[in-house]
Amino acid sequence: MNLACAAATEPRLLPDPAVVYDENGQRELAPHTDGCLVSFNILLSDPADFDGGGTHFLDLAPPDDPDADPAIARDAQARAANPPDTGIVAYSAQGDAVVHSAKLTHAARPVVRGQRLVLVGFADTPGPRADQKADAVRSVYLISVKEGFDDARLDDAITAVTQAGGSVLQRAAHDKFKTLSALAFVDVELDGPVHIAGGN
Ligand SMILES: O=C(O)CCC(=O)C(=O)O
Ligand SMILES: [Fe+2]
Numbered sequence: 001m002n003l004a005c006a007a008a009t010e011p012r013l014l015p016d017p018a019v020v021y022d023e024n025g026q027r028e029l030a031p032h033t034d035g036c037l038v039s040f041n042i043l044l045s046d047p048a049d050f051d052g053g054g055t056h057f058l059d060l061a062p063p064d065d066p067d068a069d070p071a072i073a074r075d076a077q078a079r080a081a082n083p084p085d086t087g088i089v090a091y092s093a094q095g096d097a098v099v100h101s102a103k104l105t106h107a108a109r110p111v112v113r114g115q116r117l118v119l120v121g122f123a124d125t126p127g128p129r130a131d132q133k134a135d136a137v138r139s140v141y142l143i144s145v146k147e148g149f150d151d152a153r154l155d156d157a158i159t160a161v162t163q164a165g166g167s168v169l170q171r172a173a174h175d176k177f178k179t180l181s182a183l184a185f186v187d188v189e190l191d192g193p194v195h196i197a198g199g200n
Contacts, residue, residue, distance in 0.1 A: 021053060021108060021116040028110040031058055034102035036122040043092035043118055050114035052082055054089040055098050056107045061088075082109065 019041075021027055041055060089109055090098045100106065102122065 019118050019120050021050075021111040021118075023050075023111050023113055023115070027052075027112075029108035031056075031105050031107040033105055034122055036102045038099065039102045039106075039120070039122050040097050040099040041092075041118040041120045042097045043094055043116070045115065045117045046094050047091070050111050050116045052110050052112040053116040054091040054109045055100075056084055056087055056089045056109050057100070058084070058087040058105045058107065060104070082112065084109065 019029075021029075092098060108116075108118075
């Protein structure tokens with residue numbers, strides 16, 4: 001499966017609504033790649049509100065030091081309850097973003113209790129075909145902040161990104177979860193999934 005994204009004529013964020021996984025509805029998403037350059041998801045729910053879930057990267061080897069990345073460390077507990085056969089699973093805290101190449105095979109693990117709400121987005125860069133211009137890739141830096149992280153700090157973060165030569169594509173507020181986020185392009189290579197912690 002390849003989720004289609006239209007080719008972009010300028011750097012842009014491709015719209016997608018928040019996705020809900022529910023123990024009684026759509027519980028999971030099968031392994032796939034996304035048809036754009038870079039994908040991201042932000043966990044809007046409180047992780048206490050559901051069991052299971054998480055973004056599964058089927059072809060990645062677990063890191064040697066699981067404590068190196070808090071999202072992977074959380075994975076160690078969850079794996080014991082619901083282990084996938086291969087790969088790693090990113091279990092985000094509320095407000096965390098997982099940013100990854102759209103070409104990495106990934107899936108959403110089944111939710112077995114409650115509801116998991118994520119904001120999913122796809123980003124593309126100029127040109128006819130994203131998959132023909134890997135050398136030109138500019139990666140996304142996602143600023144995701146949650147309740148308690150005030151608007152002024154998001155402004156400061158956006159200013160820092162623009163001063164570093166990046167361009168901010170979108171700024172969004174999610175009232176229900178009091179979550180703020182902004183998506184910016186910066187000139188940094190992305191060589192695997194990146195977890196960006198929400199403001200604490
Ligand atoms: O829910 C997730 O963790 C991943 C969602 C996803 O891959 C997608 O919507 O394309
Ligand atoms: Fe996806």
